[in-house]
Amino acid sequence: MSRFEIKEELREDGIRIVSPEGKLDVFSFMELRKYFEDLAAEGKAMMVVVDLKGVDFIASSGWSVLLSRRSAFRRLGGDLTVCGMTENIRRVYDTMKINEMLPVADDVEGGIKILSAPEAV
Amino acid sequence: MMGYVFMRFGADFRPENVDRLREKVGECLNRAGIHGSTNFLLLNMMDELICNILEHAKASWVELEVHPREKEVTVIFRDDGPAFNPSPKLTDEAQDKHIDQQVEHAEGRRMGLYIVSQIAKEWQYQRLKNQANELSLRVDLEAQEVKR
Numbered sequence: 001m002s003r004f005e006i007k008e009e010l011r012e013d014g015i016r017i018v019s020p021e022g023k024l025d026v027f028s029f030m031e032l033r034k035y036f037e038d039l040a041a042e043g044k045a046m047m048v049v050v051d052l053k054g055v056d057f058i059a060s061s062g063w064s065v066l067l068s069r070r071s072a073f074r075r076l077g078g079d080l081t082v083c084g085m086t087e088n089i090r091r092v093y094d095t096m097k098i099n100e101m102l103p104v105a106d107d108v109e110g111g112i113k114i115l116s117a118p119e120a121v
Numbered sequence: 122m123m124g125y126v127f128m129r130f131g132a133d134f135r136p137e138n139v140d141r142l143r144e145k146v147g148e149c150l151n152r153a154g155i156h157g158s159t160n161f162l163l164l165n166m167m168d169e170l171i172c173n174i175l176e177h178a179k180a181s182w183v184e185l186e187v188h189p190r191e192k193e194v195t196v197i198f199r200d201d202g203p204a205f206n207p208s209p210k211l212t213d214e215a216q217d218k219h220i221d222q223q224v225e226h227a228e229g230r231r232m233g234l235y236i237v238s239q240i241a242k243e244w245q246y247q248r249l250k251n252q253a254n255e256l257s258l259r260v261d262l263e264a265q266e267v268k269r
Contacts, residue, residue, distance in 0.1 A: 003136055027136040057143070060169055060232035088161035094238050095162060095265070114242050 004028035006035050015047045015112055021054035024062030032062070036069040045077035049111035053084030058092065067102050083111040125189070126153045131182045134175040143168060153187040155194060159262065160262025163194065166240040168231035169255070170198055178254075192263045193242075198256045205254060206246040207234060214238035215244070240265070 004022035011017065016039070020032060039046055050066060052058075070080040084104040085093060093104065105111040126149050132138040138224040150160045167185070176181045180202035201249050215238035237244075241258040249255050 020227050023140070023195075024140075025168075026176065027139070032122050058174070059165070060236050063236075064232045091158040091162050093235070096236060097239065 004025065004031055006032065015049060015104055015115060017049050017051055017108055019051045019054055023057040023059060024055050024065075025059035025062050029059075029061035030087050033069070035105065036065065036072070040069075040072050040076065043076065046073050046080075046113045047078050048080040049061045049108055049115065050080065050082045051084045051095075051111070051117075052082055053086070055089065056086065063096065063098070063102075070102055079115050081105060081111045081114045083107050083121055086112060126150075126187045127184060127185070129184045131180075132175060134267050135173070139168075139172065139175070142171065146171070149185065149187060153189045153194070155187075157191060159265065162240060162265065163196070163260065166237050166258070166260070167196060167198075169237055173233060174198070174200045174202055178205060192261065194262060195259050196241075196258045196260065198258075199249070201253050204248050206248075207237075207256065208244055208246045210234050211238045211241070211244050 002005075002022065004020065004024065007019040007021065009017040009019075018035070023030065024032060036048075039048070064081060066080070071082045081103045084107060085104060090104075093099070093102075103114050105114055128145065128149050130142060131144070132142055143164065146162050147160060150156075150163055155163060171183060171185075174183055178200060180200035182201055183200040184197075186195075186197040188197070213233055214235040237258070240260060242261040242264060243259040245257045247255050
């Protein structure tokens with residue numbers, strides 16, 4: 001099995017569910033960045049939920065891709081949120097105090113709700 | 122909490138080596154009596170520093186000491202890379218001044234020290250007589266629990 005993989009599902013309502021799997025670290029963050037850059041290159045307003053349930057480690061480089069891509073999507077009128085963090089990864093997320101910059105939900109449905117009502121974040 | 126733990130390693134900066142190293146550091150923290158999400162949090166902090174040392178400083182060896190106490194743990198890194206004192210940057214990051222700019226422009230390459238500064242409470246650097254760097258970080262375990 002590859003050390004890091006990205007799966008995706010495009011829903012009928014246009015929301016894209018992106019599911020990375022493995023370790024999101026200094027060796028793999030460029031794969032996720034490239035994936036998001038290719039999406040952004042379409043120039044459309046993308047609504048993306050990143051489901052992290054298959055990710056067992058996120059280093060600073062991984063967090064930064066998620067944070068910076070959210071900014072990029074918002075500039076194009078879209079948005080990005082994350083969900084499905086393990087307890088361990090949630091502990092790191094809470095410690096970083098980035099909840100306002102990168103909204104989190106428990107699961108995909110919660111992530112979709114956040115995207116549907118961003119003012120509630 | 123158990124007694125202090127020491128490990129010394131040298132590793133090429135390759136994914137399989139770093140993965141193995143993470144496992145060893147996690148075991149090292151377990152042996153020091155640090156478990157669960159606190160283990161994982163400290164592992165994240167240590168991973169940022171170890172990757173910096175191996176990737177940028179090209180150190181041939183790194184020593185790691187973990188000194189657990191009742192409500193805190195001190196982690197000491199030593200390496201034979203070029204002199205590098207991260208203390209001023211850690212102090213700056215701890216004040217949370219530049220996180221937005223880092224996210225916008227640095228694409229992650231500087232956020233590692235931000236994470237370290239949010240987990241450790243105090244840090245101290247010295248260049249040793251044997252031309253090694255020594256960085257000591259104190260983590261307040263009670264404060265980390267309160268942050269949750």
